[in-house]
Amino acid sequence: MPLTRETVLNTLKSVKDPNTGENIVASGMVRALQIGDGTIRFVMEIDASRMSEMEALKADAESRLSVLEGCGNVQIILTAHSETAAEAAKPSEPTPIKPRPAPPGSSGPQKVPGIDRIIAVASGKGGVGKSTVAANLACALAAEGRKVGLLDADVYGPSQPKMLGISGRPTSPDGQMILPLRNHGVTMISIGLMTSGDQAVVWRGPMLMGALQQMMGQVQWGALDVLIVDLPPGTGDVQMTLCQKFIVDGAIIVSTPQDVALLDARKGIDMFQQMQVPIIGMIENMSTHICSSCGHEEHVFGHGGVAAEAEKLGVPLLAEVPLHLNIRLAGDGGTPIAVQAPDAPEANVFRQLARTLVAESQA
Numbered sequence: 001m002p003l004t005r006e007t008v009l010n011t012l013k014s015v016k017d018p019n020t021g022e023n024i025v026a027s028g029m030v031r032a033l034q035i036g037d038g039t040i041r042f043v044m045e046i047d048a049s050r051m052s053e054m055e056a057l058k059a060d061a062e063s064r065l066s067v068l069e070g071c072g073n074v075q076i077i078l079t080a081h082s083e084t085a086a087e088a089a090k091p092s093e094p095t096p097i098k099p100r101p102a103p104p105g106s107s108g109p110q111k112v113p114g115i116d117r118i119i120a121v122a123s124g125k126g127g128v129g130k131s132t133v134a135a136n137l138a139c140a141l142a143a144e145g146r147k148v149g150l151l152d153a154d155v156y157g158p159s160q161p162k163m164l165g166i167s168g169r170p171t172s173p174d175g176q177m178i179l180p181l182r183n184h185g186v187t188m189i190s191i192g193l194m195t196s197g198d199q200a201v202v203w204r205g206p207m208l209m210g211a212l213q214q215m216m217g218q219v220q221w222g223a224l225d226v227l228i229v230d231l232p233p234g235t236g237d238v239q240m241t242l243c244q245k246f247i248v249d250g251a252i253i254v255s256t257p258q259d260v261a262l263l264d265a266r267k268g269i270d271m272f273q274q275m276q277v278p279i280i281g282m283i284e285n286m287s288t289h290i291c292s293s294c295g296h297e298e299h300v301f302g303h304g305g306v307a308a309e310a311e312k313l314g315v316p317l318l319a320e321v322p323l324h325l326n327i328r329l330a331g332d333g334g335t336p337i338a339v340q341a342p343d344a345p346e347a348n349v350f351r352q353l354a355r356t357l358v359a360e361s362q363a
């Protein structure tokens with residue numbers, strides 16, 4: 001039986017805060033619940049002064065969820081609201097990084113100094129290859145001579161350090177500016193690099209928003225032609241904050257051809273349209289399977305679903321990326337296919353995409 005939202009919420013209702021006796025769903029502690037491919041992910045908003053009790057609640061939730069039929073993995077992220085929380089959760093960096101005060105009168109979306117354009121790469125559903133597309137697009141744009149930054153804002157599963165083969169941690173010599181890392185011609189920062197190893201993740205500042213603002217405003221990006229933002233799946237706090245606080249020049253929506261992924265992609269498009277972010281277009285990932293031994297093509301997840309949807313919604317179909325073993329191996333190995341074998345047919349799609357975006361002054 002597939003995992004349902006209802007089953008997960010009902011299970012979480014049996015986890016009770018010992019202080020109040022209230023369950024963690026009723027108290028509003030459970031946020032951004034996502035269920036997909038056997039993985040349950042959510043954020044628990046906590047009072048960091050009660051860290052050890054909250055760790056116990058998290059463990060309780062994990063053990064109850066992990067025995068549910070169809071559950072292969074549980075990922076719970078702790079976040080804290082208060083200043084106390086921020087202090088308690090300070091990551092183990094040599095110098096604590098102070099949040100910079102917002103400039104006066106800066107309520108609407110702002111331009112980030114030095115960054116010409118911001119492109120958000122989004123997906124409605126997890127695991128559709130959004131990070132793979134973001135990494136390859138960033139590298140392909142760099143190969144076209146663009147100055148490219150990549151901000152991995154996927155707080156629920158940051159994967160860019162691995163995809164770009166970056167393992168060091170960012171430093172902050174003055175405690176204010178954060179120095180990003182660089183590989184394959186791409187300047188990168190990941191929320192995954194801002195936390196230490198196995199530690200429970202509790203972001204500094206008010207929830208996830210503080211983290212995003214910090215990465216956007218305090219990272220020394222240098223002059224960039226384009227900053228690609230790899231968003232978490234869905235339409236949660238990170239997406240809203242990005243669009244509310246920063247001028248996002250366009251969004252690219254990645255989807256597989258399957259109906260379920262498309263349905264979620266539509267919600268993503270709706271959100272960007274409501275936030276007045278132009279949709280650059282959609283990308284169909286895992287479009288066609290190309291056998292790495294014989295080159296035979298087959299449509300594992302169907303084919304053309306995204307093209308049809310893009311047409312219906314009146315947005316361009318930017319690319320159809322094949323499902324190819326080499327794309328996964330290259331990503332897992334830290335050298336995206338666009339760098340490892342730029343002339344291979346499965347990489348060419350990214351080169352074409354980069355060229356189109358440059359030609360249309362989108363990137």
Ligand SMILES: Nc1ncnc2c1ncn2[C@@H]1O[C@H](COP(=O)(O)OP(=O)(O)OP(=O)(O)O)[C@@H](O)[C@H]1O
Pocket residue numbers: 123125126127128129130131132133154157159232233285286321322323324325326327328329331332
């Ligand atoms: N076109 C492709 N061909 C082969 N493997 C792919 C392709 N696209 C993605 N993958 C693989 O699928 C897995 C999920 O991809 P990725 O991490 O990019 O998805 P995502 O949408 O960013 O997921 P999440 O939202 O969970 O972070 C990875 O192992 C990746 O290498």
